[in-house]
Amino acid sequence: MKIGVLVSGRGSNLQALIDSSRIKKMLAVVISNKPGVLALERAQKAGIPVEVLEANKGEKREAYDQRLASLLQRYQIELVVLAGFMRVLSPSFVSLFKNRIINIHPSLLPSFPGLEAQKQALEAGVSTSGCTVHFVDEGCDTGSVILQKEVPVKPDDTVETLSARILIEEHKLLPKVVDLLARNKVKVIGRKVEIEE
Ligand code: GAR
Numbered sequence: 001m002k003i004g005v006l007v008s009g010r011g012s013n014l015q016a017l018i019d020s021s022r023i024k025k026m027l028a029v030v031i032s033n034k035p036g037v038l039a040l041e042r043a044q045k046a047g048i049p050v051e052v053l054e055a056n057k058g059e060k061r062e063a064y065d066q067r068l069a070s071l072l073q074r075y076q077i078e079l080v081v082l083a084g085f086m087r088v089l090s091p092s093f094v095s096l097f098k099n100r101i102i103n104i105h106p107s108l109l110p111s112f113p114g115l116e117a118q119k120q121a122l123e124a125g126v127s128t129s130g131c132t133v134h135f136v137d138e139g140c141d142t143g144s145v146i147l148q149k150e151v152p153v154k155p156d157d158t159v160e161t162l163s164a165r166i167l168i169e170e171h172k173l174l175p176k177v178v179d180l181l182a183r184n185k186v187k188v189i190g191r192k193v194e195i196e197e
Helices: 010-018 038-047 063-072 090-097 117-124 159-182
Strands: 003-007 027-032 049-050 079-082 101-105 130-136 145-154 185-188 192-195
Touching: 003 038, 003 049, 010 027, 010 038, 010 079, 010 192, 027 038, 027 063, 038 049, 063 090, 079 159, 101 159, 117 130, 117 159, 130 159, 145 192, 159 185
Parallel strands: 003 027, 003 079, 027 049, 079 101
Antiparallel strands: 101 130, 130 145, 185 192
16 A cells, blocks of 8 residues: 655654554655655655645645645555644545545544644643544544544643653554554444454
């Protein structure tokens, strides 16, 4: 399976994919919407082709996503992994790659979608948060959940300490889901996901 990873920044989740030798072989391209980010360095170091696709000034979301889709198709990408990719994808892009785009999010969805999920969890006063890998649909973090992992929230947590504790689990969860998808163990029935193991 040819995988394209979309990134915007640090790329620690990308690194977790690179660190799995089985998955690394499938990483066909890493695309960043921002130049000069650490994620690109990580990909280059691992010998994975990289592309920077910046949005042009005033460019409509659909136009950007069309360029993104063409780039992914040029690499014959079958699975798109959003690993800290901080752009919302348009419905036409999502339908082009239906059930072939996954995202990692630092909360137990449907709680705390969107930006600053860890801060939202702290402000809500929950005692448990976590991370979710889900299929991407037309909404913001609303697609079917594939797998989740719970993480405790401690009374003295800051955004930094909670984020770090969740990140450790993200780095296990994302490769696990990618491996399941690569082995065709994930079935989508309507909105529900079944894992065959
Ligand atoms: C991760 O915590 C990821 O879950 C989050 O951004 C971080 C990226 O870190 N994604 C979102 O919040 C998406 N809504 P990384 O670049 O080191 O993988």
